[in-house]
Amino acid sequence: MANMVKLKIDGKEINAQEGMTLIDAAELGGIHIPNLCYIKGMKGIGACRLCMVDIEGSKTPMIACTTKVKEGMNVNTQSERVRENRKFVIDLILSMHPLDCMTCTKAGVCNLQNYAYDFEIKDSTFTRKKFGFAIDEGNPFVKRDPDYCVLCARCVRVCKEQGTNVLEFLGRGVGSKVATANDKPLEESGCTFCGSCIDACPVNAILEGERWRRGREWDYTKIKSVCLNCGNGCDIDVSTKDGEVVKINAGAEKGSAERYICAIGRYGFDSVISDARITYPLKRVGNALKEVSWDEALKIAAEKLKSAGKDTGFISTANILNQDAFIFGKLASEAVKTKNVDATVSLYADEDSMKYSDSADMDEADVFVVAGLNPSQWERVTPALDAVIRKRIQRGAKLITINADDTRLASAANVSIKGDEAAALGQIAKALIAKGAKAPKEMEGALQAVNASEDAEKAAAMLTEAKSPVIFTAPSLFNASKNISLLINTKVVAVPFEANARGVVAMGLITEGKTYKEMVNGGVKALYTVGEIPLSARPKGVDFLIVQNSHMTELARQADLVLPSAMPLESEGTIINYLGKVKQAAKTVEPFGESRQHKDIFTAISKEMGSPIKESKVKAAEAKAKPKFSPFEKKQGLDINPLEFTESINRSVIYSSRLLWLKEREKAAV
């Protein structure tokens, strides 16, 4: 624990951690110090000059976002002098800011508007300036209107911190503006359209595309939830209006490096209301799918599952919620009595890697190892992992990458080892032992002939000095990575490609009968698929195919029975994300059409079958195994193409939202 410091702000006693800035300390006491440029979690830059405060004993006002707390400090955030200073700054900024708050989308959440209100400034006392900069709105995601910009640098800094480096100031002084490298539109500047700049902008200079006249902040209902589109499972803030999702923002706590979402998480919600949604159950009649009632659909499902019995296969994606997965497992084991129940997790991860991965805290970790993974914001493969690690590096953490191929993340690493990953882990272990780490006998024996490379030595040195290191590993390298935790105190986390992979495995969706691969290769008579399964052709040998999904897919068209399910944004439950955090998914809008949440469908079928499943509180099995040495080897059979897989489980989301624009552009560029 860091030392605590006692100080007074506006007469209020505050206990703050040593090293904290005045602006954060004030917040502890519920005191807001006005600012336009401060971003919690990042270093203050003192650019906007609004956060000036008076400190007893100091001749001049000080900047609260860069001044650290000191024992006995007496701070006044509301003195006559600092209020005058602030008013002057707002007055200056307003002289070059449009005064069209009555139609401005950001009205209500615009910091400048709020401060102008506080200081009772109707119009600037200075000569009005207008630059007439061009608006950048050639893409459907981010609209940039530099005429509203207050040059606070928040967007530039968040873009830089996460390593995308698209935005930067152009020129200097009053005439400067935020622009891309050659003042080109975003879509020609390597932008990933994650929208971090939207979350950062205090005014109306950067905004979601297609937001015009779709409501302002006070019209929205705000709900915290979690994104299920990839292995990261990021926190999101969902805004809804009239029962529809209008926008999504990053939802992690302010100040956390995890406050990031990608374009899929931010804009994929378009797909909630789309022509591709399945709105009612469908059954096959000859060559066509015909609408049927839920009653009839459930009856058919129950009958077919009952008759196929043991020879039924159940497969699901891992972006369903724990509650859904739990009941799914019960439907298979208790109602249908089959052991063939498996999830897409088995394509890329083994049970142990998901069960025995540690929980990790991104904001605490000071050394990251990324082994056998290629997270990428640009390809949108576990993009948050890439972004958050880059942010943590900017905040002082270190990175070691180990990969057989080139990765973009490697260029941000302090040590990057290119070559066989398992062997590299072995070398690091050897170097750690040489530094005095105590190893089990078998490990020492296995590493006898190994020579640590210079890079492995460097990595080992870094790990030895680390306070809370985290190893992110491909599931296939989990056992090899876990060996390191026998030598030093480190977290080891296998990173899956689906949001609730850890949860789905904890809920028991790991087969004891036929595997996913066996089932889709004709191993079962009846097949029940749940979610956007990465499969486009009906498996051979399957007499009856039930497809349960939110959108019409290639596979659904070939099904005998199609059951419409709710999307994650329409479902309620929990997930366990890749960091081992249990996260709450909220029902932000009602399920579209007649679609129902997965678990409700399973329960209804079980009732129809005469063996109703009781909904009980789900509990993940406690998974604590004593770590033991396993050889430094890569597990075979878990290789998938992460990019193709991620796209395939998100196919409906991408193809029925504005993300299609991006997809087509990327295709055209190739």
Place this chain on the structure above:
Amino acid sequence: MLSETVLKEIEEIKAKYPSARSALLPALYVAQREFGWQSEKAMQAVAQALNLPEAEVRGTATFYSMYKHKPMGRHLIQLCTNVSCMILGAERLVDFLKNRYGLTQNGTTADGRFSLVIMECIGGCDMAPAMLLNTDFYGDLTEEKIGEILGGYK
């Protein structure tokens, strides 16, 4: 793009600093020498050589007014017309450059040989009127003397 020799020169500059970012300003000067001004290509070349984001290179280049932000002549005349120089006849030199070479403030001669920038004090008051020609300093200027000096820059 930049030649091997120039890239090597940038490498040598880079070696003087703990991080590549610190070498950005001198590297921009090198690129400016090669491309004549801070063109899009020049900035791209620097971004590549230092492995820095293009946006950052451009942001930095546009911040500093002493880089050439448009194509200029081979030789840059920076003539001072501030108090000391003005009293001692700098205005006459401005007229001279205009009449003899057709040079005006921020202008370039038709043959691309000279560009003129009028400066506010270059710290040569003791030798006023004074000018910088590229990086060479000249003081105690007269019309005759300036003509002679310029003759030496082809």
